[in-house]
Amino acid sequence: MLGRVIGRLKTVILGTAGTVFLASCASNAPQDTWVPKGPNAQKIDSLQKPVFAVAGIIGLIVAAAVIYSIIKFRDKGQPIPKQSHGNPALEITLTIIPALILAVVGVFTFRTVFDLNKTSDTQMIINVTGQQWWWEYDYPTNNEYGITQPIITSGQLVIPVGTKVLLRETSRDVIHSYWIPALNGKRDAVPGRITLNRIEADEPGIYAGQCTEFCGLSHANMRMEAVALSKEDFAKWVANELKPYEAPAKNTLAKEGETVFLNQCSRCHQVNGLTRADGTPVIAAPDENVWSGAAPNLSHLMSRNTFAGAMFNLVTPECRTDVWKSESATFGAKYLAGVDESCLNQTDLRGWLRNAPAMKPMYANPALLAATGGKYRGMPNLGLSESDIEKLVAYLLTLK
Amino acid sequence: MFTPGSKYLIAITGLSAFSLAMYMLLVHPSALGAVALIGLVAATSLLTGITLFTRDGHATEDQTSAAIVDTPTSSMWPLVGAAGFALVLVGTITTPIVFIFGIVAILATLVEWTVQAWSERSSADVAYNASIRERILNPIEYPVLAAIGVAVIIFSFSRVMLAISKDAGAIIFIVAASAISLVGLLISVRPQLKKGIVQTIAVLAAVGLVGAGIASMGFGLREDLVVAAEEDHYSHQECGAEKSDHFDKGVSETISATSGADATIELVDGKLTAQVQGIEGLQDSITVRRSNPSNIIFRNKDAGEFRLAANLGKKQIADGVMEDVVTCTQLISEGSEQWLTLTINKPAVSGEPYTLSVPGLEGQSIVVVVP
Numbered sequence: 168m169l170g171r172v173i174g175r176l177k178t179v180i181l182g183t184a185g186t187v188f189l190a191s192c193a194s195n196a197p198q199d200t201w202v203p204k205g206p207n208a209q210k211i212d213s214l215q216k217p218v219f220a221v222a223g224i225i226g227l228i229v230a231a232a233v234i235y236s237i238i239k240f241r242d243k244g245q246p247i248p249k250q251s252h253g254n255p256a257l258e259i260t261l262t263i264i265p266a267l268i269l270a271v272v273g274v275f276t277f278r279t280v281f282d283l284n285k286t287s288d289t290q291m292i293i294n295v296t297g298q299q300w301w302w303e304y305d306y307p308t309n310n311e312y313g314i315t316q317p318i319i320t321s322g323q324l325v326i327p328v329g330t331k332v333l334l335r336e337t338s339r340d341v342i343h344s345y346w347i348p349a350l351n352g353k354r355d356a357v358p359g360r361i362t363l364n365r366i367e368a369d370e371p372g373i374y375a376g377q378c379t380e381f382c383g384l385s386h387a388n389m390r391m392e393a394v395a396l397s398k399e400d401f402a403k404w405v406a407n408e409l410k411p412y413e414a415p416a417k418n419t420l421a422k423e424g425e426t427v428f429l430n431q432c433s434r435c436h437q438v439n440g441l442t443r444a445d446g447t448p449v450i451a452a453p454d455e456n457v458w459s460g461a462a463p464n465l466s467h468l469m470s471r472n473t474f475a476g477a478m479f480n481l482v483t484p485e486c487r488t489d490v491w492k493s494e495s496a497t498f499g500a501k502y503l504a505g506v507d508e509s510c511l512n513q514t515d516l517r518g519w520l521r522n523a524p525a526m527k528p529m530y531a532n533p534a535l536l537a538a539t540g541g542k543y544r545g546m547p548n549l550g551l552s553e554s555d556i557e558k559l560v561a562y563l564l565t566l567k
Numbered sequence: 568m569f570t571p572g573s574k575y576l577i578a579i580t581g582l583s584a585f586s587l588a589m590y591m592l593l594v595h596p597s598a599l600g601a602v603a604l605i606g607l608v609a610a611t612s613l614l615t616g617i618t619l620f621t622r623d624g625h626a627t628e629d630q631t632s633a634a635i636v637d638t639p640t641s642s643m644w645p646l647v648g649a650a651g652f653a654l655v656l657v658g659t660i661t662t663p664i665v666f667i668f669g670i671v672a673i674l675a676t677l678v679e680w681t682v683q684a685w686s687e688r689s690s691a692d693v694a695y696n697a698s699i700r701e702r703i704l705n706p707i708e709y710p711v712l713a714a715i716g717v718a719v720i721i722f723s724f725s726r727v728m729l730a731i732s733k734d735a736g737a738i739i740f741i742v743a744a745s746a747i748s749l750v751g752l753l754i755s756v757r758p759q760l761k762k763g764i765v766q767t768i769a770v771l772a773a774v775g776l777v778g779a780g781i782a783s784m785g786f787g788l789r790e791d792l793v794v795a796a797e798e799d800h801y802s803h804q805e806c807g808a809e810k811s812d813h814f815d816k817g818v819s820e821t822i823s824a825t826s827g828a829d830a831t832i833e834l835v836d837g838k839l840t841a842q843v844q845g846i847e848g849l850q851d852s853i854t855v856r857r858s859n860p861s862n863i864i865f866r867n868k869d870a871g872e873f874r875l876a877a878n879l880g881k882k883q884i885a886d887g888v889m890e891d892v893v894t895c896t897q898l899i900s901e902g903s904e905q906w907l908t909l910t911i912n913k914p915a916v917s918g919e920p921y922t923l924s925v926p927g928l929e930g931q932s933i934v935v936v937v938p
Contacts, residue, residue, distance in 0.1 A: 286844070286845045287847075289845045289846070289847075292843070292845050292846055294854060294856055296856050296859060303856075305854060305856065305938040307843070307846075307853075307854040307936070308852065308854075308936075317854055317936050317938040318938070319938035333845040335829075335844065335845060337856070337859065339856075339858060339859050358860075359827055359860060359862070360827040361827055361828065361829060361844065363844070363845065437914075448916075450913050450914060450916075452912070452913065453857075453858065454857075454858045454912035454913075459858070460857070460858025460859065460912065461857055461858045461859075464938075
């Protein structure tokens with residue numbers, strides 16, 4: 168009987184250990200919380216590892232004691248042993264030891280919390296705004312980094328390495344939570360409030376994240392990526408973002424696409440510098456069409472690697488792997504190359520233009536918009552023809 | 568007593584009457600649903616009356632013979648019911664409140680008269696019949712009458728307070744509260760006080776209060792309330808340097824929680840400065856997110872009262888007619904602060920930036936950038 172129990176126990180233990188071991192071998196785990204890539208995440212890591220070790224040891228001791236007791240004192244028909252009630256010395260000891268452990272953990276936890284909340288040495292501010300289901304980043308002017316005009320982008324947060332960046336987070340609709348595990352802990356983005364979250368990356372690279380506060384239908388598709396560039400490369404990125412709009416050449420497919428964009432897309436999507444035929448600037452009015460009030464600014468779209476709230480890659484898997492896996496020294500140049508026709512993920516981009524709600528759940532059924540006054544919670548199906556899609560793709564490729 | 572059939576129908580009648588009242592209050596008094604529910608109430612009331620009258624067909628000669636020979640007492644409920652029907656008719660062509668009063672009167676009549684009729688036929692003993700009527704109806708009548716009494720007192724008192732000046736209102740409030748306390752004290756120290764005296768005091772007070780309320784309604788609202796309503800002082804804002812008698816009166820000048828601020832704008836020695844959380848030093852521009860409520864703190868550290876105005880471009884109010892879009896804080900005294908929440912949906916037109924400024928203070932402004 169005992170032998171059978173021990174045999175089953177062995178199977179369970181070995182099975183669990185094997186599963187844990189295999190899980191720890193995952194090679195593609197961009198949101199691994201145990202691999203810090205910046206000083207803020209490192210602080211959390213330095214706290215969580217010893218705490219995890221202490222908690223693990225205590226857990227093992229308790230589990231071993233419980234298992235030992237279960238096996239040793241199992242019912243074998245023996246008489247009930249002598250009962251004792253109360254052991255002050257033992258009880259006080261078992262109270263003081265956990266209290267001391269928690270006190271020590273508490274001291275280091277508080278110190279880490281205060282360290283992570285320090286903002287006095289901030290070098291760069293970026294406003295981060297959550298919205299169902301994408302993130303908007305706007306960079307206020309910052310002469311030290313060459314940001315002479317505000318920059319606005321979405322999907323990918325671009326930062327310089329070795330720079331203390333302060334994210335000022337809020338939300339336009341419901342509570343979201345910003346979390347890039349490699350760079351810092353998570354911080355809620357709450358409507359009407361500004362929450363501060365500091366990040367800093369040690370090395371150039373792309374760091375993945377995920378909204379961690381359930382925020383509606385496409386919460387699971389609300390992703391984000393932080394792109395860390397060397398300071399020189401970041402300056403190039405800024406220069407590109409500040410570059411004036413260049414209209415496509417006349418009598419090209421892209422020019423026709425610009426017209427389609429003006430008629431269909433510019434109601435919600437802003438492209439800075441875009442003008443109508445009479446020269447008047449095009450100011451998008453997402454507040455009139457989108458429930459949360461904004462739509463991604465598509466200026467320099469092809470300088471990003473993702474679209475639709477970072478749910479889809481703007482580049483093909485091969486090109487993306489080439490950027491993601493590149494060495495630090497070459498990463499910046501590859502990322503800054505942006506998206507050209509050979510690397511464009513035509514399948515997903517065309518699918519998105521053809522019927523966006525079919526690719527990402529967004530409450531975009533026009534028949535169900537009574538509660539929002541007819542406004543959409545995401546991109547609707549615009550009913551574009553294949554010809555219009557062809558033109559739009561050609562136009563979007565010029566937004567570099 | 569009540570037979571099973573009559574209990575069932577009474578419950579259906581009560582439920583349908585309650586549904587009717589709720590429907591008319593919460594949905595619409597003249598909607599088709601109300602008509603259907605009125606029909607349901609009428610039908611179930613009729614069946615209930617018949618069932619009660621015939622005692623569900625199970626009444627025996629012995630049980631009813633004594634009651635039948637007794638003459639029913641007089642009742643005011645037919646009169647109330649008739650008045651209720653009149654109010655319902657008048658209400659359908661005047662205002663819903665009259666209609667609702669009519670329905671309430673009819674429902675009260677249905678309940679009261681039914682129970683009264685039933686109790687009078689319970690036995691030949693008038694006192695016993697009255698007692699069982701009270702056992703059933705007093706738990707309903709007392710709370711309802713108390714609620715009506717409280718509502719009348721509150722309504723009458725509020726009419727008085729709205730008609731007289733604020734100072735007179737404070738005095739009357741103190742006097743009334745003192746009088747109530749004194750009467751209460753008198754009753755507590757003299758428990759042997761005659762019931763009639765207490766009743767007389769209560770009736771006189773109630774009549775006086777209701778009379779004062781009616782008289783106050785005749786006088787109307789006091790002048791400043793009339794003027795404020797006519798001139799829409801509650802939403803009107805003056806964003807110039809001048810002081811508005813109403814908008815700037817009694818302003819809140821302290822902020823308890825500042826964590827949601829996008830920027831703090833300070834007026835110091837005639838100079839306007841901006842501080843953004845996390846950015847060292849003073850700024851001459853702030854960035855406000857598009858289509859998102861952004862909170863600005865205005866802190867006046869200068870001598871005198873000043874307001875912060877946000878100049879948010881122009882909007883078209885008619886063909887070829889443009890109007891400045893300006894919103895502002897109230898006038899803030901030295902050392903105080905106030906929120907200004909901006910929701911800007913579109914970037915500024917090139918060459919005409921959005922700005923924050925202090926009316927009356929020339930050459931000082933903070934640019935508001937909307938990416």
